[in-house]
Amino acid sequence: MTVDTKTVQGRRQLHYDSLDDLLADAEKLSAGDVDVQMMGNWSLGQILTHLGKAFETSIDGNAFMLAAPVRWVMRPLLKRKFLTKPLPSGFKVPRSVPALQPDATPAAEGLSVLKHAIERLKNESHREVHPVIGRLTVDEWNQFHLRHAEMHMSFAVPVDR
Numbered sequence: 001m002t003v004d005t006k007t008v009q010g011r012r013q014l015h016y017d018s019l020d021d022l023l024a025d026a027e028k029l030s031a032g033d034v035d036v037q038m039m040g041n042w043s044l045g046q047i048l049t050h051l052g053k054a055f056e057t058s059i060d061g062n063a064f065m066l067a068a069p070v071r072w073v074m075r076p077l078l079k080r081k082f083l084t085k086p087l088p089s090g091f092k093v094p095r096s097v098p099a100l101q102p103d104a105t106p107a108a109e110g111l112s113v114l115k116h117a118i119e120r121l122k123n124e125s126h127r128e129v130h131p132v133i134g135r136l137t138v139d140e141w142n143q144f145h146l147r148h149a150e151m152h153m154s155f156a157v158p159v160d161r
Contacts, residue, residue: 003041006089006090008040008089011039011154011155013154015150016149017146019142021146025153030048030111035159037158038156039156039157040089042102043107044107045104045110048105048110051114051145051149051152051153052116053102056117058144064131071132071133079133079134082147083140083143083147086147089151127141
């Protein structure tokens with residue numbers, strides 16, 4: 001049964017200040033030392049894989065792109081929100097971007113994908129245009145990635161054994 005992720009209660013409240021904060025949280029949840037209750041439709045491995053692949057689209061480009069005039073309108077409306085506020089859940093990844101819709105993936109494999117993507121973000125300075133809000137600096141892209149990660153990782157809730 002599919003969960004309506006817009007209405008899920010009991011998600012974690014997260015804020016990552018850096019890619020290293022995100023990675024530390026992902027490693028902790030993936031280590032197997034804690035049980036993790038998934039509150040949405042994806043496993044932890046799927047979330048980590050999705051984030052890693054999404055991060056890499058900021059370097060390599062994205063198959064999904066709003067038309068430039070729409071991005072010009074959206075930029076002043078959404079840029080500050082997307083970079084500083086929690087992203088809403090419930091957005092459906094466009095079918096034109098199947099790489100961002102991960103298959104069942106073990107957490108360890110997803111963590112590997114995420115680690116690789118974070119290393120690329122730290123070591124490569126080239127960034128593509130954001131598909132909705134247009135051109136961003138490296139720091140702005142990283143802020144967007146952290147807000148995106150907070151939303152997805154909020155569905156992975158550690159539980160006491």
